[in-house]
Amino acid sequence: MSRRLGILLSGRGSNFVAIADAIAAGKLDANIAVVISNRDDAPGLEIARQRGFAAIALPSQGITRDVFDTCVAAELDLHRVDLVCLAGYLRVLSPAFIARFPQRILNIHPSLLPAFPGLHSQAQALTYGVRYAGCTVHFVDEGLDSGPIIQQAVVPVLDGDTEDTLSARILKEEHRIYSAAIGRVLTGNLRIDGRRVVESIPD
Ligand code: GRF
DSSP: OOEEEEEEESSOOHHHHHHHHHHHTTSSOEEEEEEEESOTTOHHHHHHHHTTOOEEEOOOTTSOHHHHHHHHHHHHHHTTOSEEEESSOOSOOOHHHHHHSTTOEEEEESSOTTSSOSSOHHHHHHHHTOSEEEEEEEEOOSSSSOSOEEEEEEEEOOTTOOHHHHHHHHHHHHHHHHHHHHHHHHTTOEEEETTEEEEOOOO
């Protein structure tokens, strides 16, 4: 049976759209069970509604992180989500939330982690002067962009690059590897060995 994804986003949602497109194209065997945002004006939420997905805004103002995350987890449970995919979700998750979905929360980050965690990673890469940048899909742990790495893609940094041109080159790769990484996780053949994500081929 096809596994159920819960997407958490705060912004334009292009990674969510890429995942939805991969599913629609038969490249990823999964369903999007619900899309949740902490911002009711997130463009990604509107796109989700237009595409007929359950789309929920849960404003976070005035409540604690724990209470907010409990509400998000309740929605994910209600929609029987197997895997939580962060897609431009601009919130730090509470330890209780992470513990509730062990090794079942993924994130996409626009750098070759562990380089340039946090915000504005593409600008950080340009300023630092690296010749190669990229993106990372990783399991979420309690640290900042620090969980075990599932998949990465590399792009060159070109001399004329601006933050926008580099971000666009990286984003194209994000859209490719996020669905691929979700598919690999859903096979159930990945295990975490220390910090390493190892693929074991079933007999
Ligand atoms: C992406 O660059 C992603 O790596 C980062 O936030 C951005 C979200 O973009 N976590 P989108 O909302 O999926 O278009």
